[in-house]
Amino acid sequence: MAEAVVGQVVIKLGAALAKDALTFGAKLLWKEASALKGLFGKIRDSKAELESMQAYLQEAERFKDIDRTTAIFVGEIRGLAFQIEDVVDEFTYKLEEDKHGGFAAKMKKRLKHIKTWGSLAAKLQEIEAKLQGAKRRKKDYSIGRFVRATGSTNQVLHFTRDDDLVGIEENRERLIRWLTGRGGGGGGLEQRSSKVTTVCGMPGVVDVANIEMRGLAESIHNYLQGKKYILVLDDVWSARVWTEIRNVFPTSDCTGQFVITSRKQEVSLLATRESAIQLEPLQEHHSWLLFCQGAFWNDNQKECPLELHKLAVKFIAKCQGLPIALACIGRLLSSKLPTFAEWENVYRGLDSQLAKDVLPDVDMILKASLDDLPYDLKNCFLHCALFPEDYVLKRKMIMRQWIAAGFIREKEENRTLEEVAEGYLVELVNRSLLQVMESNHARSLKSYRMHDVIRLLALNKAKEECFGEVCNGSAAGAFSVECARRILVQGENLEQLRRSGATHLRALHVFKCSNVDLLKPILTSSNLLSTLDLQGSRLKMLPNVVFNLFNLRYLGFRDTDIESLPEAVGRLQNLEVLDATNANLTYLPNSVVKLQKLRYLYAYTVPGALEALEIFRVGGVNVPNGIQHLAGLRALECVKATPVFLREVRALTELRTFTVCNVRSEDSADLSNAITKMSHLVHLGIAAAAENEVLRFEGLYLPPTLSWLGLAGQLEKTSMPKLLSSWSHLNSLTCLTLGFSNIDEETFSCLCVLHGLRSLGLMKAFEGKRLDFYAGSFPKLRFLHIWGAAQLNQVRIEKGAMQTLVV
Numbered sequence: 001m002a003e004a005v006v007g008q009v010v011i012k013l014g015a016a017l018a019k020d021a022l023t024f025g026a027k028l029l030w031k032e033a034s035a036l037k038g039l040f041g042k043i044r045d046s047k048a049e050l051e052s053m054q055a056y057l058q059e060a061e062r063f064k065d066i067d068r069t070t071a072i073f074v075g076e077i078r079g080l081a082f083q084i085e086d087v088v089d090e091f092t093y094k095l096e097e098d099k100h101g102g103f104a105a106k107m108k109k110r111l112k113h114i115k116t117w118g119s120l121a122a123k124l125q126e127i128e129a130k131l132q133g134a135k136r137r138k139k140d141y142s143i144g145r146f147v148r149a150t151g152s153t154n155q156v157l158h159f160t161r162d163d164d165l166v167g168i169e170e171n172r173e174r175l176i177r178w179l180t181g182r183g184g185g186g187g188g189l190e191q192r193s194s195k196v197t198t199v200c201g202m203p204g205v206v207d208v209a210n211i212e213m214r215g216l217a218e219s220i221h222n223y224l225q226g227k228k229y230i231l232v233l234d235d236v237w238s239a240r241v242w243t244e245i246r247n248v249f250p251t252s253d254c255t256g257q258f259v260i261t262s263r264k265q266e267v268s269l270l271a272t273r274e275s276a277i278q279l280e281p282l283q284e285h286h287s288w289l290l291f292c293q294g295a296f297w298n299d300n301q302k303e304c305p306l307e308l309h310k311l312a313v314k315f316i317a318k319c320q321g322l323p324i325a326l327a328c329i330g331r332l333l334s335s336k337l338p339t340f341a342e343w344e345n346v347y348r349g350l351d352s353q354l355a356k357d358v359l360p361d362v363d364m365i366l367k368a369s370l371d372d373l374p375y376d377l378k379n380c381f382l383h384c385a386l387f388p389e390d391y392v393l394k395r396k397m398i399m400r401q402w403i404a405a406g407f408i409r410e411k412e413e414n415r416t417l418e419e420v421a422e423g424y425l426v427e428l429v430n431r432s433l434l435q436v437m438e439s440n441h442a443r444s445l446k447s448y449r450m451h452d453v454i455r456l457l458a459l460n461k462a463k464e465e466c467f468g469e470v471c472n473g474s475a476a477g478a479f480s481v482e483c484a485r486r487i488l489v490q491g492e493n494l495e496q497l498r499r500s501g502a503t504h505l506r507a508l509h510v511f512k513c514s515n516v517d518l519l520k521p522i523l524t525s526s527n528l529l530s531t532l533d534l535q536g537s538r539l540k541m542l543p544n545v546v547f548n549l550f551n552l553r554y555l556g557f558r559d560t561d562i563e564s565l566p567e568a569v570g571r572l573q574n575l576e577v578l579d580a581t582n583a584n585l586t587y588l589p590n591s592v593v594k595l596q597k598l599r600y601l602y603a604y605t606v607p608g609a610l611e612a613l614e615i616f617r618v619g620g621v622n623v624p625n626g627i628q629h630l631a632g633l634r635a636l637e638c639v640k641a642t643p644v645f646l647r648e649v650r651a652l653t654e655l656r657t658f659t660v661c662n663v664r665s666e667d668s669a670d671l672s673n674a675i676t677k678m679s680h681l682v683h684l685g686i687a688a689a690a691e692n693e694v695l696r697f698e699g700l701y702l703p704p705t706l707s708w709l710g711l712a713g714q715l716e717k718t719s720m721p722k723l724l725s726s727w728s729h730l731n732s733l734t735c736l737t738l739g740f741s742n743i744d745e746e747t748f749s750c751l752c753v754l755h756g757l758r759s760l761g762l763m764k765a766f767e768g769k770r771l772d773f774y775a776g777s778f779p780k781l782r783f784l785h786i787w788g789a790a791q792l793n794q795v796r797i798e799k800g801a802m803q804t805l806v807v
Helices: 002-017 019-024 030-060 068-097 103-141 169-180 213-224 239-248 284-295 306-319 323-334 340-348 350-355 360-371 375-385 395-405 417-430 452-464 491-500 516-525 544-548 567-571 590-594 643-651 665-676 720-729 745-753
Strands: 228-233 255-260 435-439 445-449 469-471 486-490 507-511 531-533 554-556 577-579 600-602 635-640 657-663 683-688 708-712 735-739 759-763 770-773 783-787 794-797
Touching: 030 068, 030 103, 068 103, 213 239, 284 306, 284 323, 306 323, 306 340, 306 452, 323 340, 340 350, 375 395, 375 417, 375 452, 395 417, 395 445, 395 531, 395 554, 395 577, 417 445, 452 469, 507 516, 516 544, 544 567, 567 590, 635 643, 643 657, 643 665, 657 665, 720 745, 745 770
Parallel strands: 228 255, 469 486, 486 507, 507 531, 531 554, 554 577, 577 600, 600 635, 635 657, 657 683, 683 708, 708 735, 735 759, 759 783, 770 794
Antiparallel strands: 435 445
């Protein structure tokens, strides 16, 4: 994981060097120019050194568990990279600080910072000396090149008996049927000549590097000619493996069947859809059987004593159907006395047992998965592990935090940061490191969670790598965080964190804090903080020290009692995310328009309001004049409409999410003009000022990118058919919610142009007596919700209409 730290620091160094030309393009004092030139030189040297080291560290991570010298060296490099990051962040802040204030104030700062540049250059030189010392010691005391993984003496060969396999009966039958051709297809082997064999990693049998590969391939090809054979490739990590070797195996004059196992979705796509088995967590009764087989292996009946039933259920619940966790915890308990007191003691310490490698099989599997992750994806995965047990991770929130933390980079010109982040989430799901909890109407993944056992092992890795820690209040006295850069703490445990002397934090997540005074010393000692998340805290105001955090990129206080923000928020010039969802804000200060790096701004008061159809309960905020200066905004929810705001918001052409409330009839034209310019919109919510407010959207053009549309307010009767028919190009629209729209039988038929709809909601929106769904209408609709249709007395659905509707 050290390469993940180094990789992120290299990116920061690159960003700092990008300021080189800009800085020297300005008029500088002679001493200032000399000091800056020296500092930029040191930054350039540090970047070159870390870039050279990055590839080495990626390989070294795989061997540090079996080479103590390498492990010490990797730890030293990680610590030095953190120190370089601190220097670069301080430099960036001081450089930006010079640009603010009047002429006299700027000159005073520039003169003061001449000494600072020299000091920072000296720090980098000192770090460079430490780095060279670490490299020298590594060379002097290293026993030799990396010990090959195959030479590990602590590996155990596991042989699995048929009796130990639980919950696989159905999948085993399916696999045998495919391989033997029973039940159709005719392409398989005869059952009497087939034997399905799994190969579980037995390293060191053959040193492939010493075999002439072409000769081996020819030998295999010739041997298999004219024969029936089954090839099993176990735990394949890349689809490329199969494409590189498939021509070795003959397909003419012989019958070959191939079985490939993998933990990656990418590899499973090699099979035809009907020949892929997706392994699911074990069902409850199978979990019980596997647990008992491990815990009571030396009992003929393998039954759990009655007095241990309740504790056994707790252990099984902890494993959540994960077979290897059930087997390992069962084996752990088999070495304990089968008494309630002994088992209860194990359960209380289970989290620490997992962290101490008492369950090596589980840890080994997670380590292999982590080693295979690219460094930026490793950071994203460990970030997810910091949240509480069973916490539901919301897609958009996690993506915003990753972006603000600098984990996401634009790898391709045609992909946004959001698209890259969403791809990372999908990748973690495909690698079985996250579980999908819910998908949205567009079938995009909406919420996730991390398996408890995987989370515990990931937390151990996060602590080991100084990535982050969780303060859960279980330990007495001060909470030791050592070099942790990110901390999650429950509010009542803030006192523990305060006593820990935590410094150099980059992220602080505090849930349910009720004492603002406990936050102040922590924030004061961590002035390089980039993420502050106070979700669910019972705070009415933010401490003033928050607005001195120059490095802050994410400020979240959703579900709090905070009623206002001071003008000092304008000092947070690096802020990218301001999340005040369901707080008590009614307005934003004038200085908010100075936050030109702001990417997401959320300030509505009913969580999920439009999705729940409670459209007129949306509590928007008043925004100051000048909102057009926030040209980088991707999300803006939810703003009270005013004539000035609606004229200014048309400049925000990068918006993907936009929600506006309190819209009046006379605002319709300005709002239409603004939305027409938002060519990237995906999510749009519009709520009128009152139920009887008539919205006139004759000139409204909705972008084809739109996926979610919520519209609450009366639509002008005569222009409604033309308006709804003009939506025929919205092929991406999957969810439509209408409220108080005055739709009748004739105008409803115009909605049939929306062939991609998966959810349609009408809340006091239909005024007709009869609702007709014609053949072929709404072919993808899964959810239909109709409320408050007082006159509706007949619904007719023709054959072929709404064929995917969920009943």
